[in-house]
Amino acid sequence: LAKTTQPISMDSYEGQEVNITCSHNNIATNDYITWYQQFPSQGPRFIIQGYKTKVTNEVASLFIPADRKSSTLSLPRVSLSDTAVYYCLVGDSHMEYGNKLVFGAGTILRVKS
């Protein structure tokens, strides 16, 4: 399973755009990149998933370069409520016998007013 590397923590201010980069040098051809958000005392919540280029949904964008060895989660105009831990995962979402997604330690994002 591909290992991921993310910054331990990041600080930002309300209204700013936040970019969290994840390195996954050993990503396999069939691996997808998935990001989760977790608040204290809650389970992780799916944010976005992609395979290549750019994916955008109502809460975030995911940028994946051509070599797919890294990815960047972009959160536009963050608010205090975006303070959370963000996890980058890579794994084969379509394995016949399941996708044992491996979580790293994540990135603690602190948004200040």
Place this chain on the structure above:
Amino acid sequence: DTGVSQDPRHKITKRGQNVTFRCDPISEHNRLYWYRQTLGQGPEFLTYFQNEAQLEKSRLLSDRFSAERPKGSFSTLEIQRTEQGDSAMYLCASSFDWGEGGKLFFGSGTQLSVL
């Protein structure tokens, strides 16, 4: 509420006692996962079910841990002879096995404290 539900939310037990947690996944999902999370760490995979079949178990899962998913619906995780090191948040998640298979829906977890 049609999300993943876990019961209880909190459990305090004495060392050596047995505990059982329950997870009710989203009804359309045929994959169910158990993870364990300690403070400051990401969730660690414990085990995974495809319908009622337990297809994978982590080496973290000692013989004291057992999980079941009868009839491919709800799941239970039992810990026998609890130890203080078992104190953690136990998270359940479910997903489809096709299409967005990487999109896991997590419950709020069961926080276990072993005294």
